[in-house]
Each structure stands twice: as C-alpha cells, then as structure tokens.
Amino acid sequence: MPSTTDRPGGSEDPFAVAEALQSVVRDTEALSVSAPPPAEPGEPENRDTVVVDDAVLGRRETVQVPVQRRPPERRGAPLPVAVLFATLWAALLTYLPVAAVLGLARTLEGAGGLAGAARAGAAAWLLGHGVPIGTSIGPLALAPLLLTVLVVSRLNRAGLHVTRAIGARRSGSLGSALLVAVCVAVAYAMVGALTAHLTDGRGTQVSTARAASHFLLLGLLGAGIGALRGSDAVTTLARRVPAALRHGVRTGLVAAFLMIGAGAAVGGLSVALGGGDAAKIISAYHTGVAGQAGITLISVAYAGNAAIWATAYLLGPGFALGAGSVVRLTEFSVGDLPTLPLLAGLPNGPMGAAGTLLLALPVLAGGVAGWGLTQRLRYGRAHAWGPGRGSGADGPEPQWPLLIGAGLLAGPVAGLVTAALAGFSGGPVGAGRLAEIGPAAGPVGLVAALVAAISVIGGAAAARAFGAPRRPASRRPAARK
Structure with missing residues (x-):
C-alpha cells in the first residue's frame, strides 16, 4: 500500500494512523495562523501551499503500546496419571448404572444388601464384556450388546482424553495413538482381571485370564478409535494407503451398518406389532414392579443382539x-422358549412369497452405500449429499476403476464386520437346550460380503451413470426475470 499523510508507510496500525492524523491537524493549525489574508474580489487568489513531509511527521510523539503477555503454556499430565484416571472413570461410568439397577431390584424384592448388589452388578458388567459367567445352570455367555456399545463409547472417550492430556491432540502421530491405545487397554485389562477375581466365588465362576483378555481387546478397540480421532492420526494413516482401499473400507463399514440398521428397523417393527403379546408376557411375571422392570430392562439390553439376529434373518442364514x-x-423351527417380551417379535412361521421381499432390504442398504461412494468422490466428504462452495462439483467424474475397486473391497469389509457382530451377539444360556443361541458367524459374513459387493457396485454405477453432477448454489446461473 503506498504511503500517505494519514497512513505513513502504508501502515494499517490504528495507533500510527491516529498519531499521523493528529500531527497533521496540529501542524496545519500552526501554519494557518501566519497565513496571509484572503485576496480582494476580482484579484487572483494568493494561497500558500502547505507541504507535509517526513520531517513534519517525524515531530509527532511516539506512543509505545505495552506488549501483551502470552498465557503460560499448559503442560500435559504424565501418561500414567492420565491413563489411570481416564480408565477408572470409564469403568465406573459403565459399572455403576448396572449395579444401581440390580441393587434396586434386589432391594424391592427383599434381597437387599450392598455387597450382594455390588457382586451381581460386577457379574453383569463382566457379561457385557463377553466374559462367560459360570452359574448353577451352566455357562452364561450371551452378552448384552447395548452395554457393550456403552463400554466401547466410554473407552473411546478415555482414549481421546488421554491423547489430549499428553499433548498429542491433532499431532497426526500414529506412534502416540498406538501408545495411548496400548496403555489404556493394559490398564483396563488389569481392572477386568481384578473385577473377575473379586466376583469369582460361590455361585459365580469367572476366569481371570479370560476376563483380562476380553477387557484388553475391548480396550484396544475403544481407546484406539479415540486416540486415532484425537491425534488426527486417521488422516495420516489414510494418506499412506491407496485411494481404492481407503474408500473401500469406508464404504464397507457404511454398508454393514446400514444393513444392521435395516435389521433393527424390521426387528423393532415386529416387536411393536406384537406389543400386546409383550405386555401379556410382562404381566405374567408375579414378581412385583421391580421384577417386571427388571425383565423389561433385560429385553432393552439385548435389543442390540436382536438387531443382529434380524439382520441375519434378512440376509438368509x-x-x-x-x-x-x-x-x-423359509424355515421356522423352535421349541420351548423363555417368556421374554423381546421374543414377542418372532414370526409365527415361514414367510411366504411376500416375505421374500424382505431380502431386498440388505441389497438396498448396500446400494445406498454405493451411491454415497460416488457422491463422496464427486463432491468430497463434506459435500457428499449437497455440493456447496469448495466442493468438487466442477471436477472430473470419478473413474470407473476406482469405483469398481472400492466396491469390490467394500464387500469383504462388510462381511468381516457383520460376521464379527454376529459371533459376538450369540452365546449359551445354560447347559441345556439353550446352549446354542444366535446366528452362525461364517454363513452370515459370507452372504453379507457377496450382497455388499454386488449392491455397492450397482449403487455406485447407477449414481455415476444416471446421477448428473450438481452445481453448487453459488455457481448456478441466476434465473431470468
């Protein structure tokens, strides 16, 4: 910017501009005192020219602005302290609700006692981690998945908090993320081993080594996700893998969870339609209000399992x-079942020809994931469903090899995720006839992989061929009046 009288040196400093204006006004007033009188009418005007140069500007007073003090830098907490605090806090936030509900139920039923409630809550909490509990009727290993989801979410927060505490937030360091995940997982495994040791005893048999291994795996999963997100190492990791693999993994995860969402919707609708039977089942329990509330809470805790089972039902196995x-x-064969409200949503028998239309739901879920893949490649992740300013709406169309390669990779990813969830959703309930509950992980994962691969490629191709690129709102031509 050129230098002027009111902006010396082109400065944008408001203090310098104000001082320059003040000096110009002061020097102009001083010169106007000795200025000659105005000329008579008809005579040429005789005015002196006032020159404001650097010498005039140099006579102004200098104003020194005090330097603003910078806040002291925060030092992160030591890694052992941050890990211990975050891990224990995550464990308490998932254990206390379970212990409180069981303790309230035991108190209302006349079987109160703080120690008994704490022990029963610990056994249920271990079961939520997939740890088998030995009982008088046999092993109990049917984990309530909603409690498991809560555990993973709190471990996710623990990994995020530890990453922030040690000063590794948004550092992009894979090493820091891995260190946080391992430290939190080891600490959580120690918590699980201690809980199993205290719970093991008369009436409940728990393996300490089994508990430690389950807690370690869940700790690595939950804290690893949180640490990768907190340190922004996901971006660093994504830049090191090929584009087809990166988009294939993301699309496979989306397809798997959309399939599970379809199963949850169908399962929830079935339970809602059988709401009358569910109410009769609850009222049939002569255990008082506490007992009926406990049965309802058990059904809610296993709603995640029911969603996985409904997904396996839609896929075919x-x-x-x-x-x-x-x-x-096409087949329905069950014996005597426990009277639980959640089982009121079971079909009455094999579905006819109209029921085969339900097989289209997983295909539609995969197609939506494939459509999202093409849109994301067109406009970017932030503008996948609505291109705006900064999107790639004017860029080239996604290449067919990238779409097909990502679609083929999305199939195995969706199959692995679905198989893992199907295997974790089942388990024995005693040593009798209910020793086999849940879907078979292998067939469910294989069918999910095939359905996801075909439907994702179909959805991506349809979006590429028939979905015309859309311009951002800021680049659309104005309508003629």
Whole structure:
C-alpha cells in the first residue's frame, strides 16, 4: 500500500494512523495562523501551499503500546496419571448404572444388601464384556450388546482424553495413538482381571485370564478409535494407503451398518406389532414392579443382539434359539422358549412369497452405500449429499476403476464386520437346550460380503451413470426475470 499523510508507510496500525492524523491537524493549525489574508474580489487568489513531509511527521510523539503477555503454556499430565484416571472413570461410568439397577431390584424384592448388589452388578458388567459367567445352570455367555456399545463409547472417550492430556491432540502421530491405545487397554485389562477375581466365588465362576483378555481387546478397540480421532492420526494413516482401499473400507463399514440398521428397523417393527403379546408376557411375571422392570430392562439390553439376529434373518442364514432350532425366512423351527417380551417379535412361521421381499432390504442398504461412494468422490466428504462452495462439483467424474475397486473391497469389509457382530451377539444360556443361541458367524459374513459387493457396485454405477453432477448454489446461473 503506498504511503500517505494519514497512513505513513502504508501502515494499517490504528495507533500510527491516529498519531499521523493528529500531527497533521496540529501542524496545519500552526501554519494557518501566519497565513496571509484572503485576496480582494476580482484579484487572483494568493494561497500558500502547505507541504507535509517526513520531517513534519517525524515531530509527532511516539506512543509505545505495552506488549501483551502470552498465557503460560499448559503442560500435559504424565501418561500414567492420565491413563489411570481416564480408565477408572470409564469403568465406573459403565459399572455403576448396572449395579444401581440390580441393587434396586434386589432391594424391592427383599434381597437387599450392598455387597450382594455390588457382586451381581460386577457379574453383569463382566457379561457385557463377553466374559462367560459360570452359574448353577451352566455357562452364561450371551452378552448384552447395548452395554457393550456403552463400554466401547466410554473407552473411546478415555482414549481421546488421554491423547489430549499428553499433548498429542491433532499431532497426526500414529506412534502416540498406538501408545495411548496400548496403555489404556493394559490398564483396563488389569481392572477386568481384578473385577473377575473379586466376583469369582460361590455361585459365580469367572476366569481371570479370560476376563483380562476380553477387557484388553475391548480396550484396544475403544481407546484406539479415540486416540486415532484425537491425534488426527486417521488422516495420516489414510494418506499412506491407496485411494481404492481407503474408500473401500469406508464404504464397507457404511454398508454393514446400514444393513444392521435395516435389521433393527424390521426387528423393532415386529416387536411393536406384537406389543400386546409383550405386555401379556410382562404381566405374567408375579414378581412385583421391580421384577417386571427388571425383565423389561433385560429385553432393552439385548435389543442390540436382536438387531443382529434380524439382520441375519434378512440376509438368509437366519439364527438359532436353542439346539436344533432355526429361524429363517423359509424355515421356522423352535421349541420351548423363555417368556421374554423381546421374543414377542418372532414370526409365527415361514414367510411366504411376500416375505421374500424382505431380502431386498440388505441389497438396498448396500446400494445406498454405493451411491454415497460416488457422491463422496464427486463432491468430497463434506459435500457428499449437497455440493456447496469448495466442493468438487466442477471436477472430473470419478473413474470407473476406482469405483469398481472400492466396491469390490467394500464387500469383504462388510462381511468381516457383520460376521464379527454376529459371533459376538450369540452365546449359551445354560447347559441345556439353550446352549446354542444366535446366528452362525461364517454363513452370515459370507452372504453379507457377496450382497455388499454386488449392491455397492450397482449403487455406485447407477449414481455415476444416471446421477448428473450438481452445481453448487453459488455457481448456478441466476434465473431470468
């Protein structure tokens, strides 16, 4: 910017501008005192020229602005302290609700006692981690998945907090993320081993080594996700892998969770339609209000398992509710079942030709994931469904090899995720006929992989061929009046 009288040196400093204006006004007033009188009418005007140069500007007073003090830099907490605090806090936030609910139920039923409630809550908490509990009727290993989801979410927060505490937030360091995940997982495994040791005893048998291994795996999963997000190492990791693999993994995860969402919607609708039977089942329990509330809470805790089972039902392999039983679209064979409200949503028998339309839901879920893949490649992740300023709406269309390669990779990813969830959603309930509950992980994962690969490629190709690119709102031509 050129230098002027009111902006010396082109400065944008407001203090310098104000001082320059003040000096110009002061020097102008001083010169106007000795100025000659105005000329008579008809005579040429005789005015002196006032020159403001650097010498005039140099006579102004200098104003010194005090330097603003910088806040002292925060030092991160030591890694052991941050890990211990975050891990214990995550454990307490998931254990206390379980212990409180069981303690309230035991108190209302006349079987109160703080020690008994704490021990029962610890056993249920261990079961939520997938740790088998030995009982008088046999092993109990059917984990309530909603409690498991809560555990993973709190461990996610623990990994995020530890990453922030040690000063590794948004550092992009994979080493820091891995260090945080391992430290939190080891600490959580120690908590699990201690809880199993205290719970093991008369009436409940728990393996300390089994508990430690389950807690370690969940700790690595939850804290690893939080540490990768907190340190922004996900971006660093994504830059090191090929584009087809990166988009294939993301699309496979989206397809798997959309399939599970379809299963949850169908399962929830079935339970809602059988709401009358569910109410009769709850009222049939003569255990008082506390007992009926406990049965309802058990059904809610296993709603995640029911969503996985419904997904297996939609995919075709189905699931089992006891030894020798099978629940599929084309086959229905079950024996005597426990009277739980959640089971009121079971079909009455094999579905007819109209029921086969349900098989289209996983295909539609994969197609939506494939459509999102093409849109994301067109406009970027932030503008996948609505291109705006800064999107790639004017860029080249996604290449066919990238779409097909990502779609083919999305199939195995969706299959692995679905198989893992199907395997974790089942388990024995005693040593009797209910020793086999849940879907078979292998067939469910294989069918999910095939359905996801085909439907994702179909959805991506449809969006590429028939979905015309959209311009951002700021670049659309104005409508003619």
